[in-house]
Amino acid sequence: MATAPAKGSPQMASRLSGTSLTLAYDQRVVAADLNVSIPDESFTVIIGPNACGKSTLLRALARMLKPRTGAVHLDGSVITALPSKEVARRLGLLPQTSIVPDGITVADLVARGRYPHQRLMRQWSRADERAVSEAMRATDVTELGDRIVDELSGGQRQRVWLAMALAQETPILLLDEPTTFLDISHQIEVLDLCADLHEAGRTMVAVLHDLNQACRYATHLIVMRGGEIVAEGEPRDVVTPELVRQVFDLRCEIIQDPQTATPLIVPEARRRVTASA
Amino acid sequence: MTIRVGSWSVRLAPRALLVGAALIVLACAVTVAALATGEYTVPVPDVVTAVFGQGTPVAEMIVGKLRAPRVVTGLLVGAAFGLSGAIFQSLTRNPLGSPDFIGFTAGASTGGIIAVVAGGSAMTIAGGALAGCVVTAVLVYALAYRGGVQGYRLVLVGIGANALLLAVNSYLLTRANINDAASAGAWLTGSLSGRGWDHARPVALALAVLLPVSAYVSRPMRMIEMGDDAARAMGIRVEAVRAVAIAAGVLLSGVATAAAGPVIFVALAAPQLARRLTRSPGVTMGASALTGAVLLTAADLAAQRLLAPTQLPVGVLTAAIGGTYLALLLRKDRH
Numbered sequence: 001m002a003t004a005p006a007k008g009s010p011q012m013a014s015r016l017s018g019t020s021l022t023l024a025y026d027q028r029v030v031a032a033d034l035n036v037s038i039p040d041e042s043f044t045v046i047i048g049p050n051a052c053g054k055s056t057l058l059r060a061l062a063r064m065l066k067p068r069t070g071a072v073h074l075d076g077s078v079i080t081a082l083p084s085k086e087v088a089r090r091l092g093l094l095p096q097t098s099i100v101p102d103g104i105t106v107a108d109l110v111a112r113g114r115y116p117h118q119r120l121m122r123q124w125s126r127a128d129e130r131a132v133s134e135a136m137r138a139t140d141v142t143e144l145g146d147r148i149v150d151e152l153s154g155g156q157r158q159r160v161w162l163a164m165a166l167a168q169e170t171p172i173l174l175l176d177e178p179t180t181f182l183d184i185s186h187q188i189e190v191l192d193l194c195a196d197l198h199e200a201g202r203t204m205v206a207v208l209h210d211l212n213q214a215c216r217y218a219t220h221l222i223v224m225r226g227g228e229i230v231a232e233g234e235p236r237d238v239v240t241p242e243l244v245r246q247v248f249d250l251r252c253e254i255i256q257d258p259q260t261a262t263p264l265i266v267p268e269a270r271r272r273v274t275a276s277a
Numbered sequence: 278m279t280i281r282v283g284s285w286s287v288r289l290a291p292r293a294l295l296v297g298a299a300l301i302v303l304a305c306a307v308t309v310a311a312l313a314t315g316e317y318t319v320p321v322p323d324v325v326t327a328v329f330g331q332g333t334p335v336a337e338m339i340v341g342k343l344r345a346p347r348v349v350t351g352l353l354v355g356a357a358f359g360l361s362g363a364i365f366q367s368l369t370r371n372p373l374g375s376p377d378f379i380g381f382t383a384g385a386s387t388g389g390i391i392a393v394v395a396g397g398s399a400m401t402i403a404g405g406a407l408a409g410c411v412v413t414a415v416l417v418y419a420l421a422y423r424g425g426v427q428g429y430r431l432v433l434v435g436i437g438a439n440a441l442l443l444a445v446n447s448y449l450l451t452r453a454n455i456n457d458a459a460s461a462g463a464w465l466t467g468s469l470s471g472r473g474w475d476h477a478r479p480v481a482l483a484l485a486v487l488l489p490v491s492a493y494v495s496r497p498m499r500m501i502e503m504g505d506d507a508a509r510a511m512g513i514r515v516e517a518v519r520a521v522a523i524a525a526g527v528l529l530s531g532v533a534t535a536a537a538g539p540v541i542f543v544a545l546a547a548p549q550l551a552r553r554l555t556r557s558p559g560v561t562m563g564a565s566a567l568t569g570a571v572l573l574t575a576a577d578l579a580a581q582r583l584l585a586p587t588q589l590p591v592g593v594l595t596a597a598i599g600g601t602y603l604a605l606l607l608r609k610d611r612h
Contacts (some may be wrong), residue, residue: 005504025422042368056390059506062510063509064506064510084510084512084513086512088512091504093509093510094510095510098504098507099370099504099507100503101499101502101503101558101559102552102558102559103556103557108558112499112511115500115512116511116512119443120556121285121286122284122285123279123287124279124281124286124287125281125286126286165510168510168511215408223376232551
């Protein structure tokens with residue numbers, strides 16, 4: 001059963017939410033009158049076909065995009081009314097693409113995640129040092145500390161960016177397609193790491209492409225199509241063959257993932273090689 | 278390297294400090310050499326006493342009145358160009374995004390030539406150059422603006438503006454009478470010859486204000502080099518930082534061009550040299566300013582002495598020295 005988009009439903013605690021959001025780039029309206037709440041301590045995954053507005057919604061939640069109407073609230077305040085650095089101490093974002101500064105080492109890049117905690121006369125406190133080494137340990141990049149980021153593999157580099165976001169030590173972390181450009185083993189590596197971070201008490205929000213991966217890792221799924229939230233809730237309650245057909249135009253069968261007992265989408269074959277039982 | 282006092286902490290890069298100290302020593306050495314040598318050689322001890330106002334009248338005349346203003350103007354203009362180049366290369370994330378490539382210096386030249394042709398004094402020419410630089414910067418920024426300014430758009434629009442303005446400059450020269458054209462031509466190559474304290478003062482003032490401003494925005498600017506979203510996620514007000522940086526960079530290159538003419542290559546080469554010397558990621562403000570100062574004064578010294586008594590305009594030499602050194606460094610990078 002799909003729960004209705006929560007309009008500040010009292011039973012669900014939510015530090016981060018958006019109400020009546022109209023999201024647009026220049027003149028092109030991507031989404032209108034969107035209401036969304038990110039459940040605290042959830043691993044929320046936003047999913048939907050290309051151009052459904054999922055990354056746009058994430059960017060609005062991360063205050064990268066100013067909503068045309070409506071507002072994003074963080075801890076009860078309109079997010080744009082809060083001091084920018086204050087927001088950055090509560091909410092982190094791993095953008096879809098970032099530019100690696102020329103010749104920077106892993107340790108130096110991760111250390112940049114401490115920016116919101118620093119001041120002109122407090123450039124490198126012991127708390128900064130501890131947060132950076134913890135972030136590097138959690139993402140398993142400690143050994144890469146002195147390496148030049150440009151020379152790393154795609155998977156390693158993504159772990160370094162994640163380490164930078166972790167060093168920011170925000171209770172909420174948003175990730176915009178963190179697995180794009182990675183091969184399958186590195187995708188799983190990054191998602192497992194996100195699951196660990198979620199278990200450690202962080203609220204994680206990720207935009208993902210792969211529905212099966214979303215079902216596996218999400219505790220809360222937000223399914224979008226054409227700028228609207230079509231369904232929301234736990235994957236096993238939400239994901240049905242009808243929903244997949246409605247949202248992705250894909251006929252499929254849904255079985256239980258043998259590893260995690262979460263829904264596993266098996267697209268209908270056009271031609272069957274062997275007769276089914 | 279971290280220095281902590283109570284809850285205060287400052288992070289320092291030992292190599293950057295070392296390079297900075299070496300550049301200062303180098304700048305002093307070039308300064309002394311420039312003050313001591315020339316048609317009339319002043320022994321180094323006499324130079325030192327003259328600088329502190331206790332030399333012989335002849336030494337004080339030569340060092341203090343004739344040579345010092347030129348050297349000091351060179352140091353200040355070089356620093357201003359270096360810093361301005363560092364700012365724009367950081368903003369555009371592109372080594373070609375320096376003011377002498379994206380039209381700002383050419384715009385300053387246009388302003389300067391118009392002032393020369395109009396028969397203006399040195400002060401009017403400087404004012405014209407500064408105005409030309411600011412107007413060009415505003416136009417380039419406005420043309421490149423599309424809900425914020427992307428670095429590569431700024432570079433492309435700037436290169437277009439640069440080409441256009443160079444054509445305008447040539448046209449203005451052909452329309453000017455022969456004497457105006459000659460003096461404008463001399464100013465156009467970039468020269469420190471005959472510069473007095475009147476030229477040095479505005480640059481000193483601009484640096485006194487804008488060097489601390491640049492240092493202050495250099496930390497957020499380094500974050501913006503990683504992308505606007507990445508910087509915003511760290512709590513940086515990207516547009517505000519960018520506006521301050523652009524204003525500082527435009528004023529610096531405008532004031533520098535006003536004082537010495539459009540000396541090319543310092544703004545392009547100094548930040549690149551500084552970055553490779555300090556081996557720091559991204560653009561470094563302080564080291565770029567120091568490198569610019571050394572580069573310009575060394576080039577001016579060479580321009581005066583190499584083919585003496587023939588005096589070359591310093592612009593010819595900055596291109597030669599900076600270009601050669603940069604080519605060598607780029608070659609080394611590949612290995």
